[in-house]
Amino acid sequence: MLPLFLVLSILSFLDASCYASTHALPRWRPDLRRRGAGKSGIHARNTLEGIATNTPTQNSTIVPIAFSSDKSTYYALATIGNVNLRLALDTASADLWVVSSNCTTSQCNLPKYPLAFQSPTFVSVNSNTTAFGVSYADGTGAAGFIARESVSIGNLTVPTQAFGLAGTSNVTFKDDVSGVLGLGFPRLSDISGTISNATPFFASLAQNGSLDYPVFGLSLTRDTSGTLTFGAIDGSIVANRSLVELNEVVPFAPFGSQGNSSSYLQWAIVLDGISVNGTSLTPEPTYPVQTMNKTIALIDVGTAGIFGPYQDVARIFSMIDSARLVDDTTGQYVLPCDTQETLSFNFGGRDFVLQPTDYIIGPAAENPNLCLSWPRALPPSSDGIDWQFGSAFLRTVYSIYSFGINTKEPPMIGFYPLSNATTVTETPQQVSSFLASASATVPTTLPNFLISVPTFSTPSYTFNASISAPVGKIVATGLATSTYVPLLGSHNRNATAIPTLTPSPTVATLILTDTSGHTVTTTSTASERSITLGSPAAGWSNGARGRARSVGFGGVVGALSACALLVW
Numbered sequence: 216m217l218p219l220f221l222v223l224s225i226l227s228f229l230d231a232s233c234y235a236s237t238h239a240l241p242r243w244r245p246d247l248r249r250r251g252a253g254k255s256g257i258h259a260r261n262t263l264e265g266i267a268t269n270t271p272t273q274n275s276t277i278v279p280i281a282f283s284s285d286k287s288t289y290y291a292l293a294t295i296g297n298v299n300l301r302l303a304l305d306t307a308s309a310d311l312w313v314v315s316s317n318c319t320t321s322q323c324n325l326p327k328y329p330l331a332f333q334s335p336t337f338v339s340v341n342s343n344t345t346a347f348g349v350s351y352a353d354g355t356g357a358a359g360f361i362a363r364e365s366v367s368i369g370n371l372t373v374p375t376q377a378f379g380l381a382g383t384s385n386v387t388f389k390d391d392v393s394g395v396l397g398l399g400f401p402r403l404s405d406i407s408g409t410i411s412n413a414t415p416f417f418a419s420l421a422q423n424g425s426l427d428y429p430v431f432g433l434s435l436t437r438d439t440s441g442t443l444t445f446g447a448i449d450g451s452i453v454a455n456r457s458l459v460e461l462n463e464v465v466p467f468a469p470f471g472s473q474g475n476s477s478s479y480l481q482w483a484i485v486l487d488g489i490s491v492n493g494t495s496l497t498p499e500p501t502y503p504v505q506t507m508n509k510t511i512a513l514i515d516v517g518t519a520g521i522f523g524p525y526q527d528v529a530r531i532f533s534m535i536d537s538a539r540l541v542d543d544t545t546g547q548y549v550l551p552c553d554t555q556e557t558l559s560f561n562f563g564g565r566d567f568v569l570q571p572t573d574y575i576i577g578p579a580a581e582n583p584n585l586c587l588s589w590p591r592a593l594p595p596s597s598d599g600i601d602w603q604f605g606s607a608f609l610r611t612v613y614s615i616y617s618f619g620i621n622t623k624e625p626p627m628i629g630f631y632p633l634s635n636a637t638t639v640t641e642t643p644q645q646v647s648s649f650l651a652s653a654s655a656t657v658p659t660t661l662p663n664f665l666i667s668v669p670t671f672s673t674p675s676y677t678f679n680a681s682i683s684a685p686v687g688k689i690v691a692t693g694l695a696t697s698t699y700v701p702l703l704g705s706h707n708r709n710a711t712a713i714p715t716l717t718p719s720p721t722v723a724t725l726i727l728t729d730t731s732g733h734t735v736t737t738t739s740t741a742s743e744r745s746i747t748l749g750s751p752a753a754g755w756s757n758g759a760r761g762r763a764r765s766v767g768f769g770g771v772v773g774a775l776s777a778c779a780l781l782v783w
């Protein structure tokens with residue numbers, strides 16, 4: 216998800232009103248703060264806190280993550296000043312914030328950071344008077360003050376992490392998620408821009424040299440659980456690191472007249488091509504001059520869906536029989552539910568192939584033979600980011616986010632495909648059983664007339680186009696400390712040397728391959744530990760209402776068959 220503050224910070228000198236509307240939320244699901252509903256392949260209960268972690272060194276960690284029940288976000292467990300809280304993962308923002316006990320609105324009926332708890336690791340900033348605020352494009356937001364606390368995820372701790380404590384919020388979270396962990400670059404952080412020496416959590420670890428390598432990895436694997444690693448990648452999923460496709464990240468020029476050099480802002484890479492069932496089409500960038508004729512794609516785990524500009528999305532659906540636009544405000548298309556075509560996106564010269572159940576959202580309530588489909592179309596975005604790939608795409612790969620090293624190595628995003636099928640492998644029967652089992656029908660109004668593709672005037676480009684921002688630019692500051700030795704190669708980018716971690720021996724990972732060649736994993740454990748969310752670990756009960764979460768294991772693996780391999 217994209218925080219609105221970026222809009223506000225550039226409003227002063229540019230017409231950014233178009234920016235806000237660009238990232239507007241779908242109207243057909245107004246309850247969602249992110250851009251849409253995802254889907255799940257198989258069901259597994261949230262089993263997050265029950266899984267122990269394992270770290271061979273102190274400088275990398277692997278933790279389980281779970282898919283929220285509204286299928287909008289993946290979340291992980293963090294410990295903030297000894298208080299356990301679930302945080303939604305977001306690669307398109309860079310601040311960490313949680314709701315505090317001062318928030319009493321209905322949206323804050325969640326585990327909270329208890330302000331009355333005299334945490335020994337709490338460090339106040341400006342006597343708790345420095346304001347924190349975040350707004351999302353659907354009009355929701357949260358506000359409070361900035362403070363510092365010891366924040367741990369797995370075995371990694373940042374002792375005085377700056378974060379937001381929200382006393383008001385109308386952001387809707389499911390599953391007792393209490394806030395957001397923004398994993399973006401420091402330039403994107405509101406808190407970093409407000410107080411000094413306040414680097415986002417992952418950037419703190421990378422800048423401090425506290426990681427085996429300045430990298431994090433996400434395993435979503437078409438499942439409702441997965442893993443998040445810091446400092447290494449999950450070797451139980453990435454079996455052959457030389458098959459990882461590495462893409463250099465795109466830097467962004469300064470806003471208007473601020474500064475004179477480009478730097479990293481978003482986890483954004485170049486989208487090289489698109490194909491529909493093997494027939495390719497060339498993406499058309501909205502700002503060909505400013506972006507060197509390259510189409511820029513944001514990789515955003517905080518978003519459920521896939522979004523692209525009308526000029527590309529309309530051509531995709533024009534290649535699919537009977538597909539049509541059904542809502543020109545949300546850019547939603549439908550196609551026949553029995554469509555037998557692949558949809559591929561080319562990054563770094565390799566096609567990443569989506570099967571129908573990857574891109575189909577669900578059947579329309581009014582006509583169950585028609586299914587709503589990703590990608591959804593957007594008007595032009597003034598930041599030049601034309602595409603946005605959320606979990607619908609990221610569930611088909613293992614994704615690697617290499618932060619880059621000052622003066623030595625640019626940031627990169629790596630994708631490791633979970634299936635090497637290049638053609639449609641799902642039968643219509645498999646697709647319909649997926650639709651019957653995994654998705655609810657989507658309440659939407661299908662117009663009984665053809666809607667034409669809307670036209671838009673292109674807003675002026677947000678950034679200072681006179682300053683170059685070449686893909687993969689080496690920068691001097693803001694990335695990991697230059698004491699790291701670059702491992703990813705200078706010409707043929709090669710992830711073979713990235714350190715790996717495997718889930719703890721107490722965690723069993725089932726790797727299942729279904730009949731269409733998809734790999735699905737689910738995680739299980741023998742040992743369980745009970746966690747109380749929103750309460751310090753022990754001995755404190757001063758009115759804070761913690762929520763006991765005694766977590767059992769309910770991974771359902773029966774939905775898929777074929778070879779089941781137990782990996783310890």
Ligand SMILES: *[C@@H]1O[C@H](CO)[C@@H](O)[C@H](O)[C@H]1NC(C)=O
Pocket residue numbers: 267268269270272273369370
């Ligand atoms: C890492 O965490 C596990 C459990 O969370 C713990 O048992 C182990 O001692 C930790 N290792 C280190 C090096 O801190």
Ligand SMILES: *[C@@H]1O[C@H](CO)[C@@H](O)[C@H](O)[C@H]1NC(C)=O
Pocket residue numbers: 317343360382
């Ligand atoms: C929290 O709420 C209490 C009671 O309403 C109020 O006195 C206090 O100022 C609030 N604290 C902050 C930091 O907003």
Ligand SMILES: *[C@@H]1O[C@H](CO)[C@@H](O)[C@H](O)[C@H]1NC(C)=O
Pocket residue numbers: 329330331332333334337339342343
């Ligand atoms: C700031 O907030 C913390 C946490 O609620 C509290 O313990 C501390 O007393 C507050 N400090 C000031 C100066 O208000």
Ligand SMILES: *[C@@H]1O[C@H](CO)[C@@H](O)[C@H](O)[C@H]1NC(C)=O
Pocket residue numbers: 353354355356385
């Ligand atoms: C959330 O709260 C903000 C600030 O009070 C308000 O402007 C906004 O309309 C609210 N949004 C929703 C969706 O309730």
Ligand SMILES: *[C@@H]1O[C@H](CO)[C@@H](O)[C@H](O)[C@H]1NC(C)=O
Pocket residue numbers: 372373374375419420423425
């Ligand atoms: C950086 O690492 C040192 C140990 O080398 C540690 O004392 C310090 O707390 C770390 N700082 C952060 C922000 O992680």
Ligand SMILES: *[C@@H]1O[C@H](CO)[C@@H](O)[C@H](O)[C@H]1NC(C)=O
Pocket residue numbers: 272273274423424425426427
């Ligand atoms: C681990 O990180 C600490 C800083 O937190 C650093 O001092 C230490 O050298 C690192 N160890 C290794 C093996 O990289």
Ligand SMILES: *[C@@H]1O[C@H](CO)[C@@H](O)[C@H](O)[C@H]1NC(C)=O
Pocket residue numbers: 455457458
């Ligand atoms: C890993 O992939 C590379 C590149 O395709 C291949 O040459 C190598 O044999 C593979 N290694 C293993 C262990 O499968």
Ligand SMILES: *[C@@H]1O[C@H](CO)[C@@H](O)[C@H](O)[C@H]1NC(C)=O
Pocket residue numbers: 457458707709710711
């Ligand atoms: C990556 O490097 C390793 C070792 O240096 C080599 O074996 C492998 O073939 C390389 N893979 C690719 C895709 O270049």
Ligand SMILES: *[C@@H]1O[C@H](CO)[C@@H](O)[C@H](O)[C@H]1NC(C)=O
Pocket residue numbers: 475
């Ligand atoms: C950029 O700005 C800095 C500080 O204002 C200045 O020292 C530097 O010479 C400028 N660089 C260029 C290329 O204009």
Ligand SMILES: *[C@@H]1O[C@H](CO)[C@@H](O)[C@H](O)[C@H]1NC(C)=O
Pocket residue numbers: 497503504508
């Ligand atoms: C951009 O690329 C397309 C397709 O490769 C080409 O047709 C077009 O002329 C290029 N435009 C610019 C401005 O370079």
Ligand SMILES: *[C@@H]1O[C@H](CO)[C@@H](O)[C@H](O)[C@H]1NC(C)=O
Pocket residue numbers: 635
């Ligand atoms: C596809 O991947 C599997 C392992 O995931 C491998 O055994 C097989 O050789 C691959 N097939 C091709 C055609 O590369």
Ligand SMILES: *[C@@H]1O[C@H](CO)[C@@H](O)[C@H](O)[C@H]1NC(C)=O
Pocket residue numbers: 492555556557638639
């Ligand atoms: C898509 O390609 C597959 C072969 O890869 C073919 O069987 C199928 O009929 C094609 N679908 C359409 C709608 O042409």
